Amino acid sequence: MVTGTPDLPSTSPIDTSKAHPARVYDWLLGGKDNYPVDEAVGRQLPPEAHDAARQNRAFMNRAAAWLAGRGLDQFLDVGTGIPTEPNLHQIVQRTVPTARVVYTDNDPIVLRHAEALLVSRPEGVTDYIQADVRRPDQILEHARRILDFERPVVLSLIALMHFVPDDQNAHGIVRELVAALPSGSHLVLSHAASDLYPELAEQVTAEYAKGGIRLGFRTRAEVARFFDGLELVEPGLVTATEWVKDVPAPRPEGSGIYAGVARVP
Numbered sequence: 001m002v003t004g005t006p007d008l009p010s011t012s013p014i015d016t017s018k019a020h021p022a023r024v025y026d027w028l029l030g031g032k033d034n035y036p037v038d039e040a041v042g043r044q045l046p047p048e049a050h051d052a053a054r055q056n057r058a059f060m061n062r063a064a065a066w067l068a069g070r071g072l073d074q075f076l077d078v079g080t081g082i083p084t085e086p087n088l089h090q091i092v093q094r095t096v097p098t099a100r101v102v103y104t105d106n107d108p109i110v111l112r113h114a115e116a117l118l119v120s121r122p123e124g125v126t127d128y129i130q131a132d133v134r135r136p137d138q139i140l141e142h143a144r145r146i147l148d149f150e151r152p153v154v155l156s157l158i159a160l161m162h163f164v165p166d167d168q169n170a171h172g173i174v175r176e177l178v179a180a181l182p183s184g185s186h187l188v189l190s191h192a193a194s195d196l197y198p199e200l201a202e203q204v205t206a207e208y209a210k211g212g213i214r215l216g217f218r219t220r221a222e223v224a225r226f227f228d229g230l231e232l233v234e235p236g237l238v239t240a241t242e243w244v245k246d247v248p249a250p251r252p253e254g255s256g257i258y259a260g261v262a263r264v265p
Helices: 021-028 036-044 048-069 088-095 108-112 136-146 170-179 198-210 220-227
Strands: 074-078 100-105 125-130 154-158 186-192 257-263
Touching (some): 021 108, 088 100, 100 108, 100 136, 154 170, 186 220
């Protein structure tokens, strides 16, 4: 079931003169929904950037499946990105067909692909809003139309908050989003590290900056602050490839991405 329609018309302008994180990420994953300006940024990144994109996606898949297996049936995915199967709703609705998923992204090209994000199982619901994480009030206002905030909600922030530097109040934004969640909700977050592979982090940050994209990679302690007041689920805040629950562990592999899942007490 699809509830409503995207909040902005399909004619929303796409700026092809500037790179966008969602489209660079699409290129890194081998997608086709990007422009030369995005590819230009991607080609200057080290090979490890491709690994990081893949690792992020795999972490999201594992975390979403685990949460659905625990009966969580409401998901708010902020920074959705261009659809790449399996999408979040496909993962969770395999286990919970009635699950409701609200997607959010600020790139108009994602809006063009909203139909793919809205193909819910008949028993469930999916919805999409074009919005920016820097406007959490707008996101929450829309999500409340679809999700019941009297029951647990999973907030997904996958590889998003390192695109919000400290001077844009990254930690405050997450606090505002989490504050709206009832007890039993969960935060799922992955974030690029500045301290695991410092030279690579500096190189990636510099190349994105050349494309007009500011990054705010963070140390483990700085990423841990996003989980303040929450109960981290085992194995805690680890690298993306180390976060595993109830499934065979992926092959041993280094990762420059921190990842964690935490419960709202």
